[in-house]
Amino acid sequence: MKKNKSKFSVRCAEFRDAAQIFALIRMYPEELLQRSIGDIVQNIDRFLLCEIEGTVAGVVSWQILPEIGIPTKPSVEIKSLAVMEKYRGIGVGKALVLKAMEHIKPLNPRQIIALTFTPAFFASLGFKETPKSELMHKIYAGCINCIKYDSPFTCPEQAMSFDLDGQS
Numbered sequence: 161m162k163k164n165k166s167k168f169s170v171r172c173a174e175f176r177d178a179a180q181i182f183a184l185i186r187m188y189p190e191e192l193l194q195r196s197i198g199d200i201v202q203n204i205d206r207f208l209l210c211e212i213e214g215t216v217a218g219v220v221s222w223q224i225l226p227e228i229g230i231p232t233k234p235s236v237e238i239k240s241l242a243v244m245e246k247y248r249g250i251g252v253g254k255a256l257v258l259k260a261m262e263h264i265k266p267l268n269p270r271q272i273i274a275l276t277f278t279p280a281f282f283a284s285l286g287f288k289e290t291p292k293s294e295l296m297h298k299i300y301a302g303c304i305n306c307i308k309y310d311s312p313f314t315c316p317e318q319a320m321s322f323d324l325d326g327q328s
């Protein structure tokens with residue numbers, strides 16, 4: 161397929177998209193935490209997708225990371241980011257993450273984070289490597305239920321953070 165940078169748009173997901181989102185996330189079991197169809201439907205308002213030629217070519221979502229008490233460092237995690245192989249390298253992933261950040265920023269978080277096997281992708285968007293020890297709320301929210309690794313500190317995913325301090 162000739163790669164064409166202009167032929168895609170990012171839009172909010174709708175209930176009708178849930179099955180295709182489920183299938184797309186299922187394609188990448190090594191890179192992505194799997195999500196049930198119920199989880200996807202219940203959080204459909206936190207999914208964006210990219211449609212190309214009538215197909216869901218890419219998807220992204222986000223999750224607010226809770227803290228006990230009044231949040232001192234409100235954080236939002238970018239998750240479930242996937243682009244089908246045949247549509248990679250034309251800016252779909254970048255467009256999805258930038259649009260997700262547009263949705264997240266009005267919440268005025270202190271940081272947007274991601275745990276990823278492709279840190280260079282996030283670095284190209286301005287994310288910086290960050291120690292997992294600084295993301296303990298992520299560990300409580302997600303890693304504690306991980307079925308692949310018994311500790312986030314032995315998991316090979318790299319933590320990345322986009323600092324929003326002073327940008328509100």
Ligand SMILES: CC(C)(COP(=O)(O)OP(=O)(O)OC[C@H]1O[C@@H](n2cnc3c(N)ncnc32)[C@H](O)[C@@H]1OP(=O)(O)O)[C@@H](O)C(=O)NCCC(=O)NCCS
Nearest residue numbers: 191241242243248249250251252253254276278280281284
């Ligand atoms: C990572 C992923 C989302 C990238 O999607 P994509 O649509 O191919 O990325 P883009 O075309 O928007 O690339 C944006 C930038 O990131 C860079 N990039 C993309 N994939 C990269 C990779 N695997 N390694 C290093 N850099 C990468 C591109 O070169 C580009 O840089 P530029 O802006 O300087 O030209 C896609 O490879 C994917 O779905 N992988 C499997 C699932 C996964 O790992 N998700 C992330 C979990 S957090």
